[in-house]
Amino acid sequence: MEGAALNTPPEMLDRVVRLLIPPAAREAVVGDLWETYRSPSQYAGEALRTVPYVVFSQMRRYFNLPVLLLQAMLLYACFGPVTAALLLPVLMVADAYQPVSRPTPRRAMRGAVLVAFALVVFLQVAWSSYHNHSPLTVDGVWLGIGLFFVGPCLVPFLCLLRASLIVSSDRRPTLAHREWTTEELARNRVQFLAGLRGTQWLEAAVLGGAALWTWRVPELGLLGQMLALFYAAAALFLVLNPPVASSADDFLSLRAGYQRDLARHQQLRRFLWWLWCTPALMVLHDNAVMVAGSGHLADGILHGIAAIMLYFFVSALNRESAGWTQEQIGQLCRMRERLG
Amino acid sequence: MTENLGQFEQIVLTAILALDENAYGVTIHAKVEELARPRKITRGAVYATLDRMEDKGLIASWMSDPTPERGGRSRRHYRLEKTGLQALKESARTARRLIDTIAENLGGLGWKAPR
Numbered sequence: 001m002e003g004a005a006l007n008t009p010p011e012m013l014d015r016v017v018r019l020l021i022p023p024a025a026r027e028a029v030v031g032d033l034w035e036t037y038r039s040p041s042q043y044a045g046e047a048l049r050t051v052p053y054v055v056f057s058q059m060r061r062y063f064n065l066p067v068l069l070l071q072a073m074l075l076y077a078c079f080g081p082v083t084a085a086l087l088l089p090v091l092m093v094a095d096a097y098q099p100v101s102r103p104t105p106r107r108a109m110r111g112a113v114l115v116a117f118a119l120v121v122f123l124q125v126a127w128s129s130y131h132n133h134s135p136l137t138v139d140g141v142w143l144g145i146g147l148f149f150v151g152p153c154l155v156p157f158l159c160l161l162r163a164s165l166i167v168s169s170d171r172r173p174t175l176a177h178r179e180w181t182t183e184e185l186a187r188n189r190v191q192f193l194a195g196l197r198g199t200q201w202l203e204a205a206v207l208g209g210a211a212l213w214t215w216r217v218p219e220l221g222l223l224g225q226m227l228a229l230f231y232a233a234a235a236l237f238l239v240l241n242p243p244v245a246s247s248a249d250d251f252l253s254l255r256a257g258y259q260r261d262l263a264r265h266q267q268l269r270r271f272l273w274w275l276w277c278t279p280a281l282m283v284l285h286d287n288a289v290m291v292a293g294s295g296h297l298a299d300g301i302l303h304g305i306a307a308i309m310l311y312f313f314v315s316a317l318n319r320e321s322a323g324w325t326q327e328q329i330g331q332l333c334r335m336r337e338r339l340g
Numbered sequence: 341m342t343e344n345l346g347q348f349e350q351i352v353l354t355a356i357l358a359l360d361e362n363a364y365g366v367t368i369h370a371k372v373e374e375l376a377r378p379r380k381i382t383r384g385a386v387y388a389t390l391d392r393m394e395d396k397g398l399i400a401s402w403m404s405d406p407t408p409e410r411g412g413r414s415r416r417h418y419r420l421e422k423t424g425l426q427a428l429k430e431s432a433r434t435a436r437r438l439i440d441t442i443a444e445n446l447g448g449l450g451w452k453a454p455r
Contacts, residue, residue, distance in 0.1 A: 035409055
């Protein structure tokens with residue numbers, strides 16, 4: 001065994017392989033590659049043959065058709081068909097590489113600052129393209145300089161928003177135990193599913209209300225009716241598919257069932273967040289374009305900022321929740337059965 | 341109702357069954373290659389099938405303690421679930437019927453059912 005441990009792949013090659021393998025499968029797959037290591041070329045060849053399968057497998061695992069359709073609608077409405085077609089595969093691959101833990105607070109804050117910076121760039125580009133003249137004219141210079149301050153002003157607000165999500169995630173109960181008896185695990189799973197059922201009923205009721213409201217607002221027209229149908233279908237799905245614990249004979253089966261419950265819940269949660277925010281994002285984007293096009297630049301900019309903030313909020317919410325779920329699945333994977 | 345298994349899934353499930361406590365990526369791949377010979381099987385195909393069957397609830401997995409020969413990484417061990425075992429038994433019964441029928445029809449040509 002000690003001899004095998006000395007015969008290890010070159011550091012650089014190993015780093016590249018680790019980078020290519022999605023985080024969810026990394027530990028087991030890289031460990032297997034290490035265990036069968038003979039030479040750098042054998043290691044590289046084996047990794048190259050393995051990586052595509054592992055990536056596609058993770059893409060399939062995280063694939064969520066309703067979310068992808070909502071994202072496609074959003075991208076199509078905001079950026080047109082070509083960008084939407086190009087970005088969808090990127091989003092699918094990004095899903096495969098999603099991290100197995102929540103981001104560190106430092107990383108999350110860095111993300112908030114990055115969004116503020118992106119906002120500055122977006123505002124400059126949007127302004128110059130809608131008004132079809134360069135920001136280097138006299139008016140343009142002043143407005144351009146003014147828009148540069150929007151991003152820095154938003155940084156504290158974005159950081160606060162992000163910090164509040166981190167704190168709320170920290171408060172969620174976790175499966176931090178290394179050992180549990182089968183009864184303890186079963187009890188915890190039942191509690192988790194009972195909590196989910198309650199939330200699901202509540203959300204179904206809210207979705208039903210939203211469906212009725214959007215159906216009855218004449219200003220929304222065909223879009224409103226389509227949205228109402230979407231909401232009603234989602235509410236019906238939630239009512240007809242309450243989380244139910246599948247039967248499990250022993251600790252291992254129970255743990256596997258719990259992991260599937262967590263993964264299913266995360267997929268559903270992700271869909272519902274996108275379902276809530278996609279119409280709002282589309283409306284904000286349309287308003288931004290229309291208002292700015294009709295000469296009310298400040299209003300258009302405000303709508304644009306609101307759209308980006310909403311997108312940031314939903315992405316951060318998804319990131320926190322997905323990270324929390326992955327952490328719990330990982331904890332379950334390492335949990336040992338305590339007898340007695 | 342039992343899950344219908346593809347041929348490769350049957351092979352992977354059989355490998356897990358045969359390996360019992362020692363079923364993880366490397367050993368499952370080696371056993372699958374042995375069962376599927378002369379076909380060469382990539383390890384990635386085995387991982388993808390394991391993931392798919394785990395999502396279907398046919399198998400369960402867990403992580404072992406880290407080991408030094410794996411650079412301090414854990415092994416992902418697999419075990420058949422009740423539904424997986426049922427599906428495998430059903431596939432074996434179908435295979436048995438196929439073998440018997442082929443043997444009946446080709447028996448005169450000197451073909452023998454594999455034992």
